Amino acid sequence: MDKIYLTVIEALIFASDEPIPASEIVKTIKDLDGEDIKITPSDIEATIDELNKKYESIESSFRILRIANGYIFGTKQEFAKYVGYLSTEKSKRRLSQAALETLAIIAYKQPITKPEIEMIRGVNSDYILNTLLEKNLITIKGRSETIGRPLLYGTTEEFLKYFGLNNITDLPKPREIEEIMKDQDFIDQKNKIMMNQIEEMAENETDIGDSDNEIE
């Protein structure tokens, strides 16, 4: 790649309000300067490192970040105090526990239907799905072929941007059930409880209504 394109690549990323994919940078340059220009997505990738080194050398407050399969300029975390004070973003509320839980399920199991989400969460998820759709963190991806043909949900580019992910595969993996089984929390308790204790309790308990009193 000709060194002259270093600044062109920088300008393209700088002027883009959304993460711009390497392929789009390559396409723009070839469309304008000719198909024979030698430039590949891996050239772009190398250029990003070079550019970020330059910003580091002048102790700049921003860097090029790899987000949502593209590149975007963003401030470094240490300026959050000042930048946050200015922007309206600061007033934005964080996602609720219910929203995060539902997002985690959709992110790992996508495309997934509402009944499947509700099976895992154990609660009706209408309201939370609506909130996530409104926030453009999830979207409708089509229909399942199963009975009733329910709608399928999946995460959006906005989801990747919101969590600072380059790719959906960058998500930390959920622990396997086997691992949870080895979890200290549960291992420690496992031996403490004796089998017959359960039956004992079951026998002792004749009226559930009584348990009411125990709360007071």
Added chain:
Amino acid sequence: MDKIYLTVIEALIFASDEPIPASEIVKTIKDLDGEDIKITPSDIEATIDELNKKYESIESSFRILRIANGYIFGTKQEFAKYVGYLSTEKSKRRLSQAALETLAIIAYKQPITKPEIEMIRGVNSDYILNTLLEKNLITIKGRSETIGRPLLYGTTEEFLKYFGLNNITDLPKPREIEEIMKDQDFIDQKNKIMMNQIEEMAENETDIGDSDNEIE
């Protein structure tokens, strides 16, 4: 002014949604770090020069510009060709709100005539219909049998592809979205009745064999 504020000033200009005046930069820093911080609008002015010299030193494609009401980052003119091409490329993939509304009406009510569309939207829709026809998202499906025999519009294969649908019947029903916003009063009422039943069941649970049947 403490040199440490050089990058803070840069970050503030970088992240601001609007051109940021020197006075606002000064105010933000004093609000956060204390009134006794020594920083004046003329310090900011000098900082801008210093920052721009830095960008020049690394042959960057952007500068901080002074415009009537403040400071703002901008890409240099020599990259206008690339930056301009990028934004027009993007616009090809986007639809305006008015176009979206019209498209939605056509998708759900097809085949539909222009007068019918305009009755729903309450505005003349000639231009929008032409745009959608040009983008090949809608097409003419024939003529209505009603007076004047107006043209009938419907969606295209291209439309299905755009939204990742196999078939027009896969389009989510508005009812499906409404379902996500169910009536809370109704749900609460239903729950109360269910809860009473369960409690009754728990109280009657003297003979376990019987309650088994009741539950199922």
Added chain:
Amino acid sequence: MYKVKLNTFEGPLDLLLFFIKRDELDIYDIPIAYITKEFMSYLHLLEKLDLEIAGDFILMAATLMQIKVKMLLPKEIDEKGEEIDPRQDLVNALLEYKRYKEMSDELSFMESTQRKITYRGNFAADEKEAPHDMESLLKNISIYDLIKAFQKAMMEKPKEAVHQIKKFNVTIDEQIEYILAKLEHKASINFIELAEFMTEKLRIIVTFIALLELVKMEKIGLREAPEFNQFEIYRLEETNG
């Protein structure tokens, strides 16, 4: 007796996991009777405090009682001839839910990190060669946007109409009379003429509906006018009665 923080549970599974952790229970060997009692106590507490109990909690209460009963009955046997633990489905559900609950903690951490980063905010000063395209101001759209747009278009109209008809005191019947009166002196009239002195959009719409009503009643006919996008309204001779 028990200090249970209210409203901090995302659902019945979350509540059960809380009991399991608090009371150091073995998730693979859940004392069903005990946990059912705890669960019901929580629901009663909510009731006492006059808080709404979500249907999902009620469903779980029923499930727990069902399991409790099954525990005391002879065990069912699966196709391999092994005893089926009535708690198995519940345990699986708890483990699966726990996985994603853990994941949500990680997402929460990522969220807080990401909130410290701000993307470039202002693009107005970028030199661009091509003229700015109005359309590019709008976001990419999804099927969801499409449905919302449709709902908006469909729901806003009638609401406005009902409200404004009252306000302007225009009814379809009145406009029918108005149209017929206009046609008494002229054989035909075009819609623009008909709506000439109407300033409110609603009056025009009601007039248009009146027009359609008259067409349906076969009192008038419509035909294309020589002008572009225009039509003429003409009287129909009464054929019967």
